[in-house]
Every structure is written in structure tokens, then in C-alpha cells.
Amino acid sequence: MSDDEQIFIDWGNGITAIDTGYVRPLLDASHLVVRDGRGAFVDTGTAPAMPRLLDAVQRAGLDPEDVDYILLTHIHLDHAGAAGQLAEALPNATVVVHPRGAKHIAHPDKLIAGTKAVYGEAAFARLYEEILPIDEARIRTVEDGDRLTLGRSTLEFIHTPGHALHHYCIVDLDGDGIFSGDTFGISYRDLDTANGPFIFPATTPTHFDPDQAHASIERLMRYHPRAMYLTHYSRVDGDLERLAEDLHADLVAFVEIAQRCAKAADRVAAISRMMRAYLGARLDEHGFPDDPARRDAVLDMDIGLNAQGLAVWLDRTRR
Numbered sequence: 001m002s003d004d005e006q007i008f009i010d011w012g013n014g015i016t017a018i019d020t021g022y023v024r025p026l027l028d029a030s031h032l033v034v035r036d037g038r039g040a041f042v043d044t045g046t047a048p049a050m051p052r053l054l055d056a057v058q059r060a061g062l063d064p065e066d067v068d069y070i071l072l073t074h075i076h077l078d079h080a081g082a083a084g085q086l087a088e089a090l091p092n093a094t095v096v097v098h099p100r101g102a103k104h105i106a107h108p109d110k111l112i113a114g115t116k117a118v119y120g121e122a123a124f125a126r127l128y129e130e131i132l133p134i135d136e137a138r139i140r141t142v143e144d145g146d147r148l149t150l151g152r153s154t155l156e157f158i159h160t161p162g163h164a165l166h167h168y169c170i171v172d173l174d175g176d177g178i179f180s181g182d183t184f185g186i187s188y189r190d191l192d193t194a195n196g197p198f199i200f201p202a203t204t205p206t207h208f209d210p211d212q213a214h215a216s217i218e219r220l221m222r223y224h225p226r227a228m229y230l231t232h233y234s235r236v237d238g239d240l241e242r243l244a245e246d247l248h249a250d251l252v253a254f255v256e257i258a259q260r261c262a263k264a265a266d267r268v269a270a271i272s273r274m275m276r277a278y279l280g281a282r283l284d285e286h287g288f289p290d291d292p293a294r295r296d297a298v299l300d301m302d303i304g305l306n307a308q309g310l311a312v313w314l315d316r317t318r319r
Contacts, residue, residue, distance in 0.1 A: 020045025036151025073181025084132025
């Protein structure tokens with residue numbers, strides 16, 4: 001696969017995945033959807049992704065004025081960090097967000113502070129550069145079940161808490177799938193084997209709720225999609241029932257791990273150790289090579305973030 005073929009993956013039906021370059025290759029995707037000459041971005045990555053996002057517009061044969069929407073599944077900055085810059089570059093695009101997220105993209109100070117608390121000042125500067133506020137006049141919120149048209153296609157927005165309270169997913173009613181943000185978990189192509197994709201939940205701080213996460217996965221599956229388009233990383237298909245079952249089982253296991261570590265002196269470290277062992281056993285069953293360095297290179301960041309989210313959930317449920 002050439003560099004361009006890795007950065008830009010054409011899935012057909014007007015859907016292109018764009019590797020935003022966040023942290024490492026094939027970790028974080030933005031999707032450009034084009035229907036009848038009109039475009040919409042689903043998630044944006046962070047500010048350093050801007051050249052790739054605008055290149056995708058040009059590759060699709062569009063002018064910046066032809067993009068109607070910037071759709072943010074939720075406002076975590078690996079999904080929405082470049083939204084302000086992208087809105088400046090796409091003069092006709094409306095930024096569409098969950099009602100709980102609107103004030104934070106118009107006035108991002110709290111969002112920036114929360115992200116720095118998780119990642120640290122140095123990592124924030126490297127990964128996110130600058131977060132620009134978005135003019136409130138260009139922001140549209142969507143309620144559960146709202147629909148928008150893109151060309152002659154219809155997109156339905158459904159609220160899917162569990163990963164974040166400000167999360168929605170986008171059902172492509174005239175396509176073959178759902179843009180699931182982080183609701184349908186994380187599935188890196190680096191971990192694919194002959195047994196198919198490997199998937200696991202995203203339990204990052206600060207809104208993780210296992211009951212909501214289970215319910216949201218079940219709701220997505222009731223649409224009987226042929227594919228899910230994940231932000232981390234793009235399309236999974238062909239075996240969605242198995243992947244959903246894996247996510248449900250992992251959520252149960254992650255909660256049990258967190259509860260077993262509730263009294264540990266360093267709960268995040270204890271949860272991380274147990275989660276690493278659990279996911280390692282799953283990778284063994286999945287037929288992935290027994291290569292600890294290779295596994296850690298892919299999973300380290302997510303294990304740390306997931307452990308932090310589970311620790312926050314423990315604090316919230318034990319008040």
C-alpha cells in the first residue's frame with residue numbers, strides 16, 4: 001500500500017477515510033462523505049491534520065464551498081481538535097454537535113484544560129497545537145433522532161452515551177453503515193489477523209458508564225448495519241455481531257478489573273496491569289503474534305487512558 005493509499009482509503013459510496021496523523025499512522029481517522037457534489041466531514045482529528053483534510057476535499061473534486069457540514073461525534077480533541085481551523089477553511093460548513101458539546105466548542109477553555117489534565121502540557125502542545133473557538137452562529141445541535149440531508153442522502157443522528165455524554169452516532173440511511181465515533185470501540189488495523197478485526201471498548205475519562213455503553217452498542221446493532229466506521233480505525237464489517245459480543249464481554253471484564261483494583265494504592269497502575277494481561281490473552285486467542293513490544297506499541301496509550309477512565313468511574317459510583 002502506497003503512502004497515499006494509507007492516508008486516504010476510498011471505501012466507495014462517497015466515503016473516504018483520512019488518516020489524521022494523530023500520534024502514529026492508522027490510529028485516528030476523519031471521514032469525508034460526498035453525496036451529489038456536497039461534502040461532510042465526520043470528525044476532524046487535530047490541527048496538524050489540516051493539510052490532509054483539505055487535500056481530501058480537493059481529491060474528491062470539491063471546492064471548500066461545497067462542504068456543508070463538520071459533524072463531530074463528540075468533542076474529545078482527537079475527534080474535534082481541528083474543528084475551528086476546518087470551519088475557517090470551509091466557509092459554508094455548519095458544525096454539528098451534541099447539545100452538551102456546543103458551549104465547549106464555542107468556548108473551548110474548559111475542554112483545553114481537561115485535555116491538558118489527562119495528557120500533560122508538553123503532549124498537548126505536540127498533539128493539538130491550537131484549539132480555535134467556533135462562532136456560535138455556525139454551530140447546530142442535534143437532538144436524538146434528528147436528520148439532515150447531504151445531497152439526496154439522509155443522515156440520522158442518535159445519542160449514544162457510555163463513552164461520553166456528548167456523543168452521537170450517524171446512521172447513513174442511504175449508505176451501508178454507521179459512523180460510530182468511539183461508541184463501537186476501537187479496532188486498529190495493526191491487530192487484524194486471519195480471524196478478522198480485533199476490537200475493544202474506549203473507557204477514557206470522564207463520562208464512561210458501562211450500562212449506557214452496553215445500551216448504546218445494542219441500539220447501533222438494531223439498525224442492522226453492514227459496516228461501522230470507527231474513528232479508531234475506520235471501517236469494520238462482515239462480522240459485526242461477533243464484534244458487538246466482544247465489546248459487551250470486554251465491558252464486563254473491564255468493570256470487574258476496576259472493582260478488583262478499587263482498593264489498590266495506585267488504582268490506575270493496577271487496572272493497567274490487569275487490562276494489559278486481559279487484552280494479551282484475547283490477542284493470543286485472536287492469533288496475534290506473541291510479540292510484547294509490538295503489542296505495547298499499539299495498545300499502551302489506550303490501556304493508560306482506559307485505566308484512567310475506569311478509575312474516574314469508580315470514584316463516581318462510590319460517592
